Structures are given as C-alpha cells and as structure tokens.
Amino acid sequence: MFSRREFLRRTLQGSSLLAFGAAGHLTVPGFLAKSALAAEPGKERILVVVELTGGNDGLNTLIPFRDDAYYKARPSIGIPSGQVLRLNDEVGLPFSMTPFENLWEAEQLAVVQGVGYPNPNRSHFESMDIWQSADPEGRRTNGWLARATADLKLQPGKIPAFHIGQGQLPLAMRGGTAMALQPDKEFGFEFDNDTYEYGLPPDPTDDNPAAFVPRESKDPTQEQLMQELAELSAAGRKDSAADFTRRVMLDTYSTVGRLRELTTLEFQPPEGEFRFRNGQVMYEKTGLKYELQLVARMIEANFGARIYYVSQDGYDTHGDQPSTHQELLSTLTDSIASFISYLEEQGLAERVVLLTFSEFGRRVQENGSRGTDHGAASCLFVAGEPVQAGLVGKYPSLTDLDDGDLKHNVDFRQVYATLLDQWLEVDSSAILGKRFEHLPLIKKLSEVASPSA
C-alpha cells in the first residue's frame, strides 16, 4: 500500500489541476465538478463485471454429473463424472476450472444456477442487449450499469465506470458516464515527450517533486493547448454529437497521464523482467488476465471508479467445443483467481465483488459438429471476499425443456438487483424498473468488514 503522501501525490497527479497546472489553466471539466454524493477515498465498494461473449455452455461449466439425461444429450462432449470437481453430490466444475475450486473452498464463490429471463432470445446481439439493458422487452436503449452510475457515491471528480478491452463501450455502460480504455494501446501523446526533462514523463518512484514540473514552464504544451481548446470549443446541444465528442475528449485528457503510469513497463535488471512501476510482473498486454490485472492496479491506485467491465470472447462454440471451451474456462478462472489474490495481497479484497455473465447458455442436445447451438438459461458466478458462498437457485431440469432449452429458475435481474442494492448501495427498483427478489449473494453487513462505515 502507499504511504499517505504517495497516495495524495498520485491522486493529485492524475487530476487536471496539477498535471496541467503549470500553464495556469485551472479548469476542471464541467462534468467532473458535479458530484453530489461524495464517497470516502479508498473505501468505495467496487463491482467488476466479466462478460463471457458468445453464449457460455452452462451445462459443461456446472456439470450435473448425476443426471443421465446430461450424458444422453451429450454423447460426444459430455464431461465424465470422474473428471468433475464436485461442489456437492449433484453438480461440479470441470478440471479446467480448478482455480475456482480454491475460491469455493475459501468460501468466496457463489454459483447461481438456471439464470435467464422469460421468452429467451437466441440472437447473440439481441440477448446480449437484453442482459446489458436489463430489459427483456428491448425498449431501453441505455445500460443497467450506466443507469446505476447516476446514483453511485463517488469521490469528487472521479469517473464512475471503466470498460477495459478492445471493443467498443458495451451497451451496459452506454447512456451514463463511463470511459472505455484499450489497455494494449499506448496511453500517451507523441507530442508531449519534449515537455519533460530528458524527454521522459515524470517517474513516480522519484520523490523529488521538481521532477513533475515540465521543462518549459512558460509556453503551454501541445497537450495543455489541446485541452484548453476543447474546453473553449462549442459544446452544442446536450447529448449532441458535438457535446459527446467534447466530453469524451476532456475525459481522456484528464485521465491519460495516470493510465500511462499504470501501463508503462520498465526493464528491471535484477530479475531481468519487464515490470510495471509498482513492481508487478508484466503479462501479455491483451487478454482477460492482463485486463483484470489493470483493473486491480487501478483500484490500488485509487482511480475511484465503482464499476469495471471486462470481456472474454470465444464462447460461441458451435463446433469442436470441448478443447476450446475448456481452454476458455481455464483462462477465465485463472484470471479471476489471480485478480482476487492480488487484491488480497494489497488488502483490497474486501472492497471488490466480481460477476460473470453470458448472453445465453447452449442447447441441451449437442449438435452434429461436436458443439452446441444457442440456448437459453445458464449459470453464472459471483466471486470475492464479500460474497456469500454457495449454490444459489435450483439446477434446471434436463428433461422438462422449453423448445430444447433449459428453463430458467432465476431471473438475471434478481442478481442485478441484489448487487445494486446490497453491494453498490443504489436503489435497484429505479434502475431495473421494478423490484426483484434478492438472492443470498452478499454476506450480511455484520460479517463483512464494512468498508463504507
């Protein structure tokens, strides 16, 4: 953990006040200025959402190894009962998910069974939109997390939600205040190099504040001018393309320096490895493990966001499913387990809950190409120290099917409602349009070392 001084310095360094202060333009973008509900720095509860893109096969993720119907429907891709990590006498995980077995034993894993929604849609895009807008009727055009951002308690000037990944901002985060980061890209402007002494940005490990003063202090830098001109430019009508463009530019300019810090790699001779400046070893700069690692470092560096969103693509396993699917689950569980263990080392685990979801499960019956086609209900995971461990909901019947698909027992909005009300502490009924029955996913407050107290 940082010393208080280091912590303050890092916080200030990231704000436009200090980073761009040398030129005398002490402007804070308007959207940053308003923050009605202040949160205490370093105490916020955080939700991390992991999207499994493509429709995860819940039946080969949480295996009903006692059920003959399972093996009958899956003659070539069913996972034998001898290759199952048993969670109880009925269901278990495949060997590829061993890291989750450890979380299970540490009582940090809730497994929600038979999650879905009425009249399931089997289109990837439609069903993904339903999960992300939390509206099976498809009328809402903004995301459930975006709607939550309006009510979240935040430290002043912080961006409430980040999407980390290659693609575009997911629907779940559209229509509110959220920022999309592509972690494999350089977080720097080519034209700011000569701003600093020796052509390098300031070294955060150096305690000498002079290092933070740009070399030429009289003329504003290109980066400062760019920000100043964006602020001066016409905002246009609210929510117009011009307004949006200006806002996302100002967001970027105010965050870029801190992200550069978190993503800069240095060659550290003693170990002969590339490491981040906090000493952490580099993983490949793509993929779920890296992205979750970046999330952990953003939490550690007090970015102040309440919601982080990452994705793992590849779950659309229509053909030759077994090896692909097990590989995905192995990456998924390894990435999540190392994320949580890093948070534990930093003493941050009590503040973070992680949710996985996918747009649908797969058909019960395997198809002719050793794969599975689009289905309906599936399972999902909620992980982390604050989580009430255990199996939640009932495993759907494999014989009482809806058009070949599992029927859901749990509405996914119950999961959302629980996390919104009990974890993020915002009113779920306003965000989801009505009240949904909670699930036992979060430990009772008395059992959690309450971080927001």
Next chain:
Amino acid sequence: METFQTMDPSQAWQPAQFKKWDLRQAGHLYRRAAFGFPPSRADETAWQALQERVKQGPEACLDELLVKPPSEAPSPTDRLLDRLGERIATENELHKLQGWWLYRMVYTQRPLEERATLLWHNHFATSVDKVVSLRHMLRQNQLLRRHALGHFPDLLTAIGRDPAMIIWLDTQKNVKGRPNENYAREVMELFSLGVGNYTEQDIREAARAFTGFTLREGQFYFNASLHDDGPKTIFGQRGNFGGDDVARLILERPAAAMFIAGKLFREFVADEDPPPALLESLAKQLRETNYDIHQALSTLLRSQLFFSPAAYRARIKSPVEYVVGLLRVFESGIHFDSVAKTLEGLGQSLFVPPNVKGWDGGPQWLNSATIIARQNLAWEFVQGIYGDSDAEKRLHAMAPHNIKSPSQQLALACDLFLQGDVAPHVRKRLMSLAQPSEGSVKPINELVHLVLTLPEYQLA
C-alpha cells in the same frame, strides 16, 4: 432548433432551396458524400477545388457527386485500380489491401460510390479473420462497389453467393438434413429486416432454402444433392424455395425498405435513429424504385432534411472517413500501407469488422484510446511523416498567394479543414498563438495540429 422529431415528414425530403451557398454548406455536402473536398490535381490544388465548389453552386456540386459509373467498360483509372487490387491481394498482406482501398477512396472520381461501398462493407460486415483469403475479401469488395449505387435486391442476392460471405457465415455447413441457420438468421436480422420482423420459423425455413450453396475451387457452386428442395413456408408463403428466392421474399416485406432507409439515414444524415414517420417517405421511394440506392441518395443529399441544422456536424466521422479526409489534403507522396497500419488503433480496420453486426459507429467511435490515436495521427500528418511534405509545405503548395503570415496560414487551415466552423473563442486563442504578445511563436505545423484536434474536426 428544429430536430428530426419535430420535422414535417412531408416537407423534409423535398429539395432544399438555397438562399446562399457557402463554404459551410459545400463542406457539409462533401464531408458526407465524398470524404471531404477533392485532392489536388496537376491543374488544380485542393484549395482551388474547394473554392471552385463554392463558386459553382449547389446544383453543380450535387450533379458532380451523383455521377453514375460508366455503364459499359470501366474507365482506364478504374481498370488500373482493379488490376492493382488484384495484384495486391495475391501478396496476402492485409495492410497493403487496406492501403489500396484508402488510395481508391482518396483518388476516385466517384467518391459517393466509395462512401456507399464503405457503408455496405459495414452492412454486410465480413472479416478476413475467418475468411482468411484476401482474394475473397477483394472480390467481395468489388461486388459491393459494383452494386454500391445500384438496386439493393441485386446486392442482397449477390452477397448470398459471395465466397467470402459463404465462408464467413458457414453457408457451406448448411446442408440438407443438417441446416446451419447462421446465414439465414443474419440475412434477416442484420442485412435486411431487423429484429422483430421475422419469426424463428422463417429463419429455419430460409436456412433450408439456402442448403446446397457452397464453394468449389474458390467459386460459388450450387450442389443440388445437398439442397433441400422440399416445400418451405417463409413469411407465410409456401413454395419449393431456393436461396435466391429468400432475398426476393424478404424485400417484399415493408420492413425491409424501412431498414435500408434507416441505414442510409445513419450513414449520411446523423448519428441517431429518426422517427419512423420521417423515414417512411424514403422507404416508400425505395419500394417503388426496386430499391434504387442511387435514386434514394439523390433524394437524400438534395433534401431539406440533409441541409437542416439538425443534420449539421451531427455525425462523428468514422476512422476511415477521418483518415481519408486527412489524406485528401496531405496526399502528396503518401505511403498508403503505412497509413493503413494506423486504422486498427483508430478503431476501424478495413476488412476486419469486429463481428457480423459491423462497427456500431456513432459515439462508439470515440474512446480514450481512439482519441489518443487520432491526435497522434494528426501530429504525424502535420509533421509530414507519411508523405513528402508537412502541413506548412502543403498549405504553401495549395495557396501560395494567400499565405504571408502565420495568422494567414492558420486562417487558411481553419477554412480548409473545418470550413470555417471554429468557435470564436477558439479562433481567438489560436490566433493569439500565431501572433503572441509574449512567449514564442508557435510553429505553423503545431497550430494546424491544434485545428485538427478540435472536437469539431471529429464531426462530419
């Protein structure tokens, strides 16, 4: 300001009446229909071309942009470009083929055709990631161009037999007795009708109709023995339909014309969904003209709606529009392959859309990474990194008589890149950097860079 919600649908599509025709209006038209003003030629610089467009008035500009491709033999330029593309595709280097298309977008004599080709690439979004063969990708690109401003039914039918599409959406795996619904679903959901305008049964039956569509030696081949020739019921009509019938049945649905009209609106008018009542008139025209895209775009580009304040700077430039717009000014001695390598970081790698739904576009074009990438690319352009001249040299080459001082250079850059759309406070601040009362004079390249980084420059 009048919005699309409050516009009178009976008036909106009527031809605009121009009281005046200035840089702003000409800029609007050329940004949307042509990636910006034409590049410099031997006998005319880009600056002269721009002034000429303002002088000659709206009708001449619209006629120029709406020129049709020659109906018989392709022009020598087109033939050259086609041959060049075919040679490049054999080299199997994606950046070269992307560079080739960028080159074509810059130098084409029919920029609207390229704009429409780009639209169809995003509409029938096919990725080389799965198709692998660049030759298939090029052939699809040529197919999209051939039909870009033609009749949509021809395009929809042709795309069902396109080898890249057949690989992309598993049409080969769709055989009698073991249907694969991938293509049948996407053709309705994403290519023609949109969700809610077909049933699961329509998809299942259409998939049966497409069975037997496959490839042989890289060409389309209909394998009758794998085709399910039994009767099918699609949209309530019963018959022994084949794949080509599906396109016809789809386009008889009123929803199809609305879907295509909506696509044209979002590509050429604004980043928002207009009220259906407003689209209806364009949809009706599409239905009555056998989906004549050229005619629809002619109506659209001439319309009051298109030239209304609601449409002005109401679209975020796609990365490709952004890059081609820059290239049209900085084109001298450009290494197109190198520029193509920047597309991925900007968020739109040609021939590699993220999925079959294509790029969502609009606000999704801009995030911290793509903004940094745009501002860095603009910096590289003004420094002359991709071509043979920096911003200062380009401005001088275009308008040697206009430029005497840094502030005149800056004023020229504002007109050239932003057609005068620079907010007064911004202009004042920029001018103060060109003639500072204290501190040092900002180099013109850096001033031009600041112009290119403005929010307004990101808007088409």
